[in-house]
Amino acid sequence: MIKSLAYLGVHSPDYKEWERFGPEVLGLQHAGHGEDGAVRLRLDEAAHRITIHPGERNAIAYIGWSVKDEADAKAIGSRVVAHGLEVQRSAPDENAQRKVEGFYWFKDPSGFRHELSWGQYHAVAPFHAGRPVSGFRTAEQGLGHVVLAVADLEEGDRFYREVLGFHPSDIVRDGPLEAHFYHINGRHHSLAISRLPTREVAFLHLMIELNSLDDVGTAHDICEQRGIPITTTLGRHSNDHMISFYMYTPSGFRLEYGWGGLDVDHDLWIPRTYDKPSSWGHHRQHKELTALMMHDRAPA
Numbered sequence: 001m002i003k004s005l006a007y008l009g010v011h012s013p014d015y016k017e018w019e020r021f022g023p024e025v026l027g028l029q030h031a032g033h034g035e036d037g038a039v040r041l042r043l044d045e046a047a048h049r050i051t052i053h054p055g056e057r058n059a060i061a062y063i064g065w066s067v068k069d070e071a072d073a074k075a076i077g078s079r080v081v082a083h084g085l086e087v088q089r090s091a092p093d094e095n096a097q098r099k100v101e102g103f104y105w106f107k108d109p110s111g112f113r114h115e116l117s118w119g120q121y122h123a124v125a126p127f128h129a130g131r132p133v134s135g136f137r138t139a140e141q142g143l144g145h146v147v148l149a150v151a152d153l154e155e156g157d158r159f160y161r162e163v164l165g166f167h168p169s170d171i172v173r174d175g176p177l178e179a180h181f182y183h184i185n186g187r188h189h190s191l192a193i194s195r196l197p198t199r200e201v202a203f204l205h206l207m208i209e210l211n212s213l214d215d216v217g218t219a220h221d222i223c224e225q226r227g228i229p230i231t232t233t234l235g236r237h238s239n240d241h242m243i244s245f246y247m248y249t250p251s252g253f254r255l256e257y258g259w260g261g262l263d264v265d266h267d268l269w270i271p272r273t274y275d276k277p278s279s280w281g282h283h284r285q286h287k288e289l290t291a292l293m294m295h296d297r298a299p300a
Helices: 015-026 070-082 092-098 153-163 213-226
Strands: 002-012 029-033 039-042 050-054 059-067 102-107 113-118 145-149 167-174 177-183 191-194 202-209 230-237 243-248 254-259 272-274 278-281
Touching (some): 015 029, 015 039, 015 213, 059 070, 070 102, 070 113, 070 153, 092 102, 153 177, 153 191, 213 254
Parallel strands (some): 059 113, 145 191, 167 272
Antiparallel strands (some): 002 059, 029 039, 039 050, 102 113, 145 202, 177 191, 230 243, 230 278
């Protein structure tokens, strides 16, 4: 019943940096500020999909998923409650901040806050990219995908499949790396979960997808020109075929900037297991642990 990744919220002391980073590096549109001064960013017809809130430290604030209506949100919420977790209904001021009709929220077994939202606002004014880009692949596929390091991989896999209804796409097992990928629409995965050797819980990265490979190359040049750390070089993933690179954002987490992701047909798709995350490229430039952003356990 979850349709797509609708939006993402972050807390950061460097939130103001996104006023330039979002438009000038990523090609997003600055969509104004929230009541707390948050920087709102737009990728498409949705009012905004990425919000960077002021905060004392870098932390994931919330992950927003779209559902058809309140009835579907309640149905999923009932399964979450049956799993032993608390679910709460949003307040009117929270709906206004997210630009949705409403949502129910809960924290998953690892402590990440998820919001099941409906009625996401769409702006009448057309999207205006912050720099020349061909546009972003969103629509029914939503914002992109998120990757989380969870406390218990087996528990997380059961929770996302059996409680939230995510569909397995495939698994990557390469030495100490084990990651599970899930789809909810035509995008190969909107969510992936992994575990770290340290067993830490962390937000690993957000992926946004462009309509042109040239847009990815241009962003790569911009990062080099501006000294923005490229954490993983240009490469192609083995499972979803995405050609991408990873960069640090002003808020400490990594962002995957890519093109050419694989589409899946749920009725025909057969989950696979891969022995490498990438078929070429994607060489690490920085230690993985320096790119982590721990989730925020305080309500947003």
